[in-house]
Amino acid sequence: MLKQDRERWMNAQGEIVSLRGVNLGNWLMLEMWMLDSGDNPVGEGIEDQCTFEAKLEERFGTDEKARLMDVYRDNFITTRDWDIMQEAGFNLIRLPFPYQLIEDANNPMTLRDDAWQYLDYAIEEAKSRNMWVVLDLHGAAGAQGWEHHSGCAGKNEYWDGPNAADNQARTRWLWQQIAERYKDEPAIAGYGVLNEPWGTDAETLAANVTELYTAIREVDTSHVVILPGHNSGIDAYGDPEDAGMNNVAFEMHFYPGIFGWGEIGYDVHRDWLTCGQNGTTGVCEWDARIRELDTPFLIGEIQPWAGLGELGGPITRATFDRYNELSWAGTAWSYKVLSTNGGQGNGTWGYVTNKGERLLAKATTWSCDDWDSTLAEACETPAKIVTPTDTDQTFYLIVKSGALGGQHDVQFDNLQLTAQSSGENILTNSAFDTDAGWTEWSGTNTSPQDDNLSVELGFANGDENVLRLSATDGFSNGGVYQAVELKGGESYLLSGTFADVNSSDMWAEIYLLPAPPVNGEDISAAAMTKIDLNNDSKETIEAYFAGMSTVEYEINQGVYEALVSDEPADIFNFPDAPEALTLENTDAGMSLVWMGVSDATYNVYRTTSSGSNYQLLAEGLESEMYLDDTTTEGVTYYYMVTADNGEESYASNEVATEIFYAAIPGRIEAEHFSGQSGFEVEDTQDEGGGQNLGYTDAGDTLTYNVSVAEAGEYTLSLRVASSGGSEGIAFTMNGNSIGSIAVADTGDWQNWSTISLTVTLEAGDQELQLTALGGAWNLNWMEFTTN
Structure with a gap:
């Protein structure tokens, strides 16, 4: 049995234990995105555990709902999963579960007849492999936060509403039942009393968790009780020892590169794990807090491989090594994520996922804006060798792109699908020198001529001809395809290049499918069937659940090799920074x-x-x-x-260089800002050439240093272009409002017009800020003239 020894996790033999593992997300506690990353993964309106179970009960009754949930849980995690986790060297399993797995939701403070079925099973499987288990109450009665992963999205009735006191009492009761059953079980690493309980303030959380600690200690004096951090940190708890708490640990969730914490890539993980430029931030800052409190630390959720490609393995290993060096425990989110497309691509959120080889390459502006790369370096799903069929068949190579309504321009060139045994490229017109060999297809309309997507085969781009898929406004989705004759058992490699030309909210994908696309219908590389709980038969739903135990897996091989290597990761061996620039x-x-x-x-x-x-x-x-x-x-x-x-x-x-103050009166080029958020610079087609700013969204800002010659009234003229019009722009000078103006529809993003307003300015050096009240406008320059 593990215990606290100052800030360290210690076993009964007095040895410091290095804990590294994974979460079994989506097994006992469901999150819909882990079944498919597309819209409505299991049916419209089904967004969380509550609506998932409610739909089954509504359609098939209480008993059948319970039976179908058992079918799901009996097949989502099986012996092969435990063996895979053991083979990777994981020794800690964080086990998310909802309260209704243990408590009869319709009879408060009453155990279900099968209350311990899955927790007992998980503990025994882990124990037989020398693993510990953290019992993580992921969804408490009433839901401890508004997020879907608390069980019921938008509820937060653990903290608010007339039933809050009852829900908190039920949770204290629940933990006492758990503690009573497992108080002598050494395979339990600790009790994770509430997952991400962010529906309240930090002080209220600390007081409530102290009550849960007290309730557990009335039954179990041996196990570590894990104190969940608020999204603002752990400071509200103070020193646990001063509060009379012993054998406890703190928990936080750290996601470098995700949820607004920088961008996925080398830099954000380097800065976090090596403590930043001055050696005092990142993990060092948290280590200082933990050592001052003499309390162990569990990083209950991390994701060190998603979107990192070849870097995923080394960074995952370096993360676990660094955490264990600090005596921290860590569990990755998550062991398993499924999707209709399948495949690891550049690293999904699942250490394992279902195998998929029909999506050959993919990039999106969300993963890597403004990419320009080979398909082998695609930022989301790099091209790899695939063996699509065991028999000679006609397949269809489909080039697809779309956008949610922003600027859309993607260009493909030199596409080749090469048979590995012969080196033969089986595609026609790979270089897009003419418009031959490819058929246009629309995913939105029954006729490609009626949709919003412009398809240009042989589009001239410098010295090259390319395939250009573009749209200027509105939703777009479609592309081109051609039939290819595949040999049974033959392996093929897709190669070529593609580039995002200043697009937003855009995707670009290449598929190899056994049927041609149909106009007016979207396509997917479904390697696994999809279900709709609203409409599919009970038999279809049950077959889908049962099939989870036999679906062929794709393990993140790079992460596996890094984890089991005898050597630490060869990464973060960077040189010193240059000095005295x-x-x-x-x-x-x-x-x-x-x-x-x-x-x-x-x-x-x-x-x-x-x-x-x-x-x-x-x-x-x-x-x-x-x-x-x-x-x-x-x-x-x-x-x-x-x-x-x-x-x-x-x-x-x-x-x-010398700080430049733009003179007023005078013209200021838009791209000569001193600060900005959200805008992008592009070449302009306005008279005089140069550059303009675009890709504007509401809330984006521009800042300029200006020097006003004399106080008085000025005409502010702006050179703008807009496709659709906009609420426009608000102006402040040194934080004080000086006016605003709407931007009319000019007909296109490069159809330019001059608009103006009157403003009153004070004299002197000042800071001018423009704030977008609405999106959909471009700015080339602005000019102040004295009235």
Whole structure:
């Protein structure tokens, strides 16, 4: 049995235990997205555990609902899953469950007849493999938060409403039943009393969890009780020992690169695990808190491989190693995620998923905006060798793209589907030199000519002809396809390139399917059937549940190899950051000089907004100097430099050119901002050329340093373009409102018009901010003239 020893997890032999494992999400506690990432995974209106079970009960009755839930649970996790987890070296299983698994939901404070069926099973399977189990109450009576993963989306009646006191009493009772049954069970690592209980403030949470601790201790004095952190942290608890609590641990969930925490990639994990530029942030900041409180730490949910491709394995291993080095326990979310398309792609949220080889390549603007890459480097599903059929068959290679309504422009070139035994490319017109060989298809309309998607075969892009799929407004979805003759047992590799040209809310995918697409119908690479609990027969639903035990798995092989390796991950061996970066304005341009770093080359970055939106200016430099001769007069530029030895260092100090204040009266180019959020820069087709800002959403901001010559009334003219019109723009000067203006529909994103309003300004150096009241407008310049 594990116990607390200061900030460490200790076993009965007095040894520090390194705990690393996974969550068994979607087994006992359901989350619909883990069955399919598309819309309405199991039917319209079914969004959580409550609506899932309610629909089964509504259609088939209470007893049949219970039986079907057993079929689901008996097949979602089986002996093969326990063996796979053991083989990966996991020794800790976090087991999410809902209260109604134990308590009869219709008879409060009454155990179900089969209350212990699945917890007992999980504990025995884990115990036989020398694993520990954290019992995680993922959904308490009434739901402890508004999110779907608390069981009932939007409810939060554990904290609010007339039944809150009863729901909290039922939860204390529930934990006492659990503690009574398992108080002598050494395979229990701890009791996770509430998962993500964020429907209240931190102080109320701490007081409630203290009551749960007290209730458990009336029955069980041996097991670790896990104190859940608030989304604001753990400070509200204070020192557990001062509150009379012993043998406890804290829990938080850390997701670098996800949920607004930076972007998925090397940098965000490096900064987190190696404690940032100054060595005091990231895990070091949390380690200091935990050591001060002398309390163990469980990172109950982590996701260190999703979207990382080849980096997924090393970063997963480095994460577990680093946490264990700090005496932290960690469990990844999640062991298993299914989808109709199947396959690991660039790393799904599941350590295992169902096998799928019909989606050959995919990228989206949500995963990697403005990509321009080979299909082998596709940011969401890279192309790989597939063996689609055991018999000679006609299949269809389908190129598909769409957008939710934003700008849409994606371009494909040099597509080849190559037989691996012969090296033969079996596609016709792979280079899109003409419009031959491909058939246009619409996923939205019965006639491609009537939909919103523009298909251009042989579109001229510089010296190349490409396939261009584009739309300017509204939902779009479709593409082109051609028939291909596949040999049974033959393996094929898709290759080529594709590029996102300043799109938003857009996807691009290539499929290999045994049937041609039908106009007016979407396609999927369904490697697993989909169900609709609203309409499918009981027999169909039961077959779907039962089939989960036999579906062929695809394990994240890179993560597996990293976990079982005898050697730690070879990652985060980056060089020191360059020091003493200086900047001099010379006749030839901006001259940058810095101190050298051993065995490294250098990358130079530039922005016009201090501390953000840095763009790579030069890479692979071998000398400690760089001349930037591409600057524009009247713009403030900021620079930083990194060292690179195959991994990139932290950044040097930031240096800047002279701070430029745009003169008022005068014209200000839109792209000469000192700060911005949400906008993108693109080449303009307006008279005079240059660049404009676009891809505007409500709430986006632009900031400019300005110097107003004299106080008075001015006409502010703006050069704008819009497809559809917009509520427009609000203006402030030093935080004070000076006016707003709507933007009319100009007919297209590059049809330009000048609009104006009158503003009153104070004299002096000031900060001008533009805030988008609505999206759908582009800005080329603005001009102030004295009235």
